[in-house]
Amino acid sequence: MPTPAAQKPTAPAMPIRRRPPEGADRMPAPSNVIAVASGKGGVGKTWLAITLTQALSTAGKKSLLFDGDLGLANVDVQLGLNPMADLSRTLTGQATLDDVVLPVEKTGFDVAAGRSGSGGLAALSAGQLDGLGRGVARLAETYDHVVMDLGAGIDGTVRTLAGFAGISLVITTDEPTALTDAYAYIKVIRQHRPDADLRVVVNMAASQREGERTHTTLRKACESFLRYSPPLAGVIRRDSRVPEAIRAQTPLLTRSPNSEAAVDVTHLAQQLLG
Numbered sequence: 001m002p003t004p005a006a007q008k009p010t011a012p013a014m015p016i017r018r019r020p021p022e023g024a025d026r027m028p029a030p031s032n033v034i035a036v037a038s039g040k041g042g043v044g045k046t047w048l049a050i051t052l053t054q055a056l057s058t059a060g061k062k063s064l065l066f067d068g069d070l071g072l073a074n075v076d077v078q079l080g081l082n083p084m085a086d087l088s089r090t091l092t093g094q095a096t097l098d099d100v101v102l103p104v105e106k107t108g109f110d111v112a113a114g115r116s117g118s119g120g121l122a123a124l125s126a127g128q129l130d131g132l133g134r135g136v137a138r139l140a141e142t143y144d145h146v147v148m149d150l151g152a153g154i155d156g157t158v159r160t161l162a163g164f165a166g167i168s169l170v171i172t173t174d175e176p177t178a179l180t181d182a183y184a185y186i187k188v189i190r191q192h193r194p195d196a197d198l199r200v201v202v203n204m205a206a207s208q209r210e211g212e213r214t215h216t217t218l219r220k221a222c223e224s225f226l227r228y229s230p231p232l233a234g235v236i237r238r239d240s241r242v243p244e245a246i247r248a249q250t251p252l253l254t255r256s257p258n259s260e261a262a263v264d265v266t267h268l269a270q271q272l273l274g
Contacts, residue, residue: 029164030137033145035168037051037162037185038176040152043152043172047242047246048265050075053145055269062143062145063110063147069088072151075114081104087114091128098139112139135165172203174204179214179218201232202235239259239262
């Protein structure tokens with residue numbers, strides 16, 4: 001009888017390569033970097049980032065405002081600045097992040113400005129975004145606080161830069177769409193960074209009590225569906241002095257330091273400082 005053919009050895013099973021969570025190999029987020037984010041535009045995110053940076057500076061902290069709203073940057077517009085160098089020049093090697101930083105007269109803080117409508121900044125590769133985030137972390141070593149104004153939404157650019165922030169302030173108003181998008185932002189960020197420090201700021205509130213009610217609505221939704229309870233960082237009351245300051249391209253704490261919104265942002269800064 002013919003002998004049976006030798007059994008072909010079975011190849012060892014190849015290990016399944018799972019893609020690590022986004023930012024899993026990233027350096028620890030500096031605790032002194034504060035991201036100002038929102039699920040949607042129109043909630044006063046950039047204005048709040050500017051005013052918070054000035055409030056931190058007024059409290060004696062060396063502060064930097066980093067315009068991370070890539071492609072739709074408008075920090076320079078709200079402050080009436082005409083920077084000689086902006087973040088777009090760092091892509092071509094014409095400038096470093098240190099070259100982009102400039103002091104803002106009569107405010108006490110520095111700004112790293114972007115460029116509105118810059119397609120190059122809006123389409124950075126993952127590696128470029130990571131490098132930019134690491135650059136922010138290096139800048140943070142020379143400041144007490146860095147406030148990073150992120151773009152609205154939850155795209156990859158926002159998620160990557162948010163990963164370099166020790167605290168993320170999620171800005172919302174009482175509008176249903178703003179609350180829905182704030183919830184979406186919290187959900188997505190926690191999927192990628194379960195340990196993210198997310199805190200809610202209710203802007204343009206009719207009163208402190210109404211702002212707290214808005215936060216309660218968002219908090220209950222997060223508790224029900226995400227099993228997470230984002231704390232309330234602060235309530236900023238609606239104030240007619242805010243659009244006046246924006247039109248004048250002057251920070252609120254410079255133009256109307258005793259206005260209700262200015263007092264509220266100053267209180268927010270004090271809460272963050274502990």
